[in-house]
Amino acid sequence: MAKTAIIIGGGPAGLTAAYELLEHTDVHPIVLEATDDVGGIARTVNYKGNRIDIGGHRFFSKSDRVMAWWENVLPFQAAADGERGELKVTYQNSSRTLQAGQPAADPETTDRVMLVRPRVSRIFFQRQFFPYPITLSVGTLRKLGLAQTIRVGLSYLRVRVAPLREERSLEDFFINRFGRELYLTFFKDYTEKVWGVPCSEIKPEWGAQRIKGVSISSAVWHAVRTLFKSDDSIAQKGAETSLIERFLYPKYGPGQMWQEVARMVRERGGEVHLRREVVRIHAEGKRVVGVDVRDLETGVVSRLDGDAVFSTMPVRELVQAFDGEVPADVARVASGLAYRDFITVGLLLRKLKVRGEARPGMPEGLVPDNWIYVQERDVKVGRLQIFNNWSPWLVRDPATVWVGLEYFCNEGDELWRRPDDDLARFAAGELAHIDVIDAADVLDSVVIRVPKTYPAYTGTYEEFDRVRAWADEHPNLFLIGRNGMHRYNNQDHSMLTAMTAVENLRDGVHTKDNIWAVNTEDDYHEER
Numbered sequence: 001m002a003k004t005a006i007i008i009g010g011g012p013a014g015l016t017a018a019y020e021l022l023e024h025t026d027v028h029p030i031v032l033e034a035t036d037d038v039g040g041i042a043r044t045v046n047y048k049g050n051r052i053d054i055g056g057h058r059f060f061s062k063s064d065r066v067m068a069w070w071e072n073v074l075p076f077q078a079a080a081d082g083e084r085g086e087l088k089v090t091y092q093n094s095s096r097t098l099q100a101g102q103p104a105a106d107p108e109t110t111d112r113v114m115l116v117r118p119r120v121s122r123i124f125f126q127r128q129f130f131p132y133p134i135t136l137s138v139g140t141l142r143k144l145g146l147a148q149t150i151r152v153g154l155s156y157l158r159v160r161v162a163p164l165r166e167e168r169s170l171e172d173f174f175i176n177r178f179g180r181e182l183y184l185t186f187f188k189d190y191t192e193k194v195w196g197v198p199c200s201e202i203k204p205e206w207g208a209q210r211i212k213g214v215s216i217s218s219a220v221w222h223a224v225r226t227l228f229k230s231d232d233s234i235a236q237k238g239a240e241t242s243l244i245e246r247f248l249y250p251k252y253g254p255g256q257m258w259q260e261v262a263r264m265v266r267e268r269g270g271e272v273h274l275r276r277e278v279v280r281i282h283a284e285g286k287r288v289v290g291v292d293v294r295d296l297e298t299g300v301v302s303r304l305d306g307d308a309v310f311s312t313m314p315v316r317e318l319v320q321a322f323d324g325e326v327p328a329d330v331a332r333v334a335s336g337l338a339y340r341d342f343i344t345v346g347l348l349l350r351k352l353k354v355r356g357e358a359r360p361g362m363p364e365g366l367v368p369d370n371w372i373y374v375q376e377r378d379v380k381v382g383r384l385q386i387f388n389n390w391s392p393w394l395v396r397d398p399a400t401v402w403v404g405l406e407y408f409c410n411e412g413d414e415l416w417r418r419p420d421d422d423l424a425r426f427a428a429g430e431l432a433h434i435d436v437i438d439a440a441d442v443l444d445s446v447v448i449r450v451p452k453t454y455p456a457y458t459g460t461y462e463e464f465d466r467v468r469a470w471a472d473e474h475p476n477l478f479l480i481g482r483n484g485m486h487r488y489n490n491q492d493h494s495m496l497t498a499m500t501a502v503e504n505l506r507d508g509v510h511t512k513d514n515i516w517a518v519n520t521e522d523d524y525h526e527e528r
Helices: 012-024 064-073 138-144 146-161 170-178 180-195 205-210 216-228 254-267 315-321 328-335 420-433 461-472 491-507
Strands: 004-008 028-033 044-047 050-053 087-091 094-098 114-118 121-125 128-131 246-250 271-274 276-284 287-295 301-305 308-311 337-349 371-374 383-386 401-409 442-459 477-479
Touching: 004 012, 004 287, 012 028, 012 254, 012 308, 012 491, 028 254, 028 276, 044 254, 044 442, 050 254, 050 337, 050 401, 064 254, 064 491, 121 180, 128 138, 138 146, 146 170, 146 180, 170 180, 170 205, 180 401, 180 442, 246 254, 254 271, 276 315, 287 308, 308 491, 315 328, 315 337, 315 461, 328 337, 328 461, 337 420, 337 461, 401 420, 420 442, 442 461, 461 477, 477 491
Parallel strands: 004 028, 004 308, 028 271, 121 371, 308 477
Antiparallel strands: 044 050, 087 094, 114 246, 121 128, 276 287, 287 301, 337 401, 337 442, 371 383, 383 401
């Protein structure tokens, strides 16, 4: 009898696992996704022809395997600049030329294409733009003013001479890399806006995952190098990923990638079921044997047996749903894991009020940024996406500006519970307050709430190893992806955990150490 793998979640990790099972094993994958679309937080929401990328997903990786995997699903754009018929990609300390996709992919004539997009992200602070990641450039220092520049410089020199010996919190992590003054200016308030708790209460592992290796000195060195050499690579393996300046992006947003993967999985005999919520996980001894699934259309709960389970569901929910033996300590730690939730408010605009350096071909009233990190302390919005700059095909009318305001909150709090119309007016008012838009230029709006977007390094996270050890005792249970591992993975990291898990199942490897090792080595760190 053919073996079956139950995959909980149809996001990047879950669909990668399904694809890899079909590619490398004789195991039949059954993907169960609770929402009405695949992609998880990497899905694309289509609102009246205007598309929203939840959270923003740049497609680049320092992994050759991931880059090749993406190109196999969606061929790369034929020419990065409209002139060459080939695409230079440099990584792993070597370079190669990709020949115009497989076959050549022209976004003007085909939808199945990964665009090559310029990366521009800046900080909006004191009603001015600053580079992101922050650098001690002449422009930055001029905007900060002489007095603050002196404080920043002295603070940075002080920490270089006498760094904190032990980094006990994210605050310590930031101070050791940027100095206290720059931390207080550009990092403290924004980070606490994201997580809802003081930086002094967040474990330093968050910083180690997201911005390992990026510092004032590395950013300045990068700026100096770019004066003398232009690097047009995409997967620039020799550079800190915060400084990568070009990336790949599906024509219709990240959800297009995962819709295409779901189609391929189904075509090859796998199953992908939407609106199916796993409510119980059955185990016999140390083996997981099946799950109870609720059909969200009918409310009917049915049992589904399987030979292995790949889980991307939040760890807290997985432990609560487990009907096998769960030690009291494991249940306690799992129940104390914290999450940060997320709201995107999409605003369709006639134009932006704020001005910046426009790229050729951009509509009037548009700045070049993909993301703008809003560091202003008098508004709640954390980040602003400009979807025109991710892909012009995300916007129905190219004469309009389509933006997404990102709010970080806790499910059930005051912001989360606001009615959509009220929240949209509030968001527009915030952008008008900081002079980014004129409220009269708002044409339409939509509100999207995403629970458990960010597994938090707070609560009982310090004891998470207890949960990991318990889960690893079950040889046919594989925790993969961001929420599945309660780890702030990026899309490529989540994919790599799925690939590694499938290899373990195929090869009979029962240790899970190699899965947990993904996104702990220097090569896998990036900041977003």
